[in-house]
Amino acid sequence: xxxxxxxxxxxxxxxxxxxxxxxxxxxxxxxxxxxxxxxxxxxxxxxxxxxxxxxxxxxxxxxxxxxxxxxxxxxxxxxxxxxxxxxxxxxxxxxxxxxxxxxxxxxxxxxxxxxxxxxxxxxxxxxxxxxxxxxxxxxxxxxxxxxxxxxxxxxxxxxxxxxxxxxxxxxxxxxxxxxxxxxxx
Numbered sequence: 482x483x484x485x486x487x488x489x490x491x492x493x494x495x496x497x498x499x500x501x502x503x504x505x506x507x508x509x510x511x512x513x514x515x516x517x518x519x520x521x522x523x524x525x526x527x528x529x530x531x532x533x534x535x536x537x538x539x540x541x542x543x544x545x546x547x548x549x550x551x552x553x554x555x556x557x558x559x560x561x562x563x564x565x566x567x568x569x570x571x572x573x574x575x576x577x578x579x580x581x582x583x584x585x586x587x588x589x590x591x592x593x594x595x596x597x598x599x600x601x602x603x604x605x606x607x608x609x610x611x612x613x614x615x616x617x618x619x620x621x622x623x624x625x626x627x628x629x630x631x632x633x634x635x636x637x638x639x640x641x642x643x644x645x646x647x648x649x650x651x652x653x654x655x656x657x658x659x660x661x662x663x664x665x666x
């Protein structure tokens with residue numbers, strides 16, 4: 482369905498200002514309004530009045546006029562829709578705002594810790610310093626290393642991975658326990 486040419490309906494050019502649009506509408510309304518003598522007995526006058534009123538309603542409002550111009554003139558729309566705006570925004574985002582982003586859980590983080598073989602065999606507790614980009618208010622966590630931890634794929638610390646997005650839960654930290662190389666010397 483093609484959009485009507487609202488500028489043609491009011492008899493004004495696309496470059497017309499607000500005042501010129503207002504004057505054109507009032508001139509049409511004076512002769513087509515159903516209550517005027519000029520329109521009595523002329524069934525097309527009522528239709529013309531409705532068209533002019535709708536055209537004026539759209540073109541007199543700067544936001545509606547801009548949207549109409551974008552939809553009606555494909556050449557202008559392509560430039561307008563995809564032209565970069567201040568702060569990196571595009572006009573398309575103004576016409577069709579994005580829904581609020583959903584909360585997403587943070588990514589899991591992985592790290593390896595080397596400890597003496599004796600501690601791996603019998604189990605121990607370690608204090609780990611977390612990198613600043615990981616979640617959690619504490620920068621250090623206590624990791625309890627169970628006996629024979631090197632046979633497990635990972636030890637899990639809940640909520641110490643990367644932070645969630647838009648209020649999502651943080652990811653988990655997976656710690657691989659490795660035996661320290663013994664030095665011969």
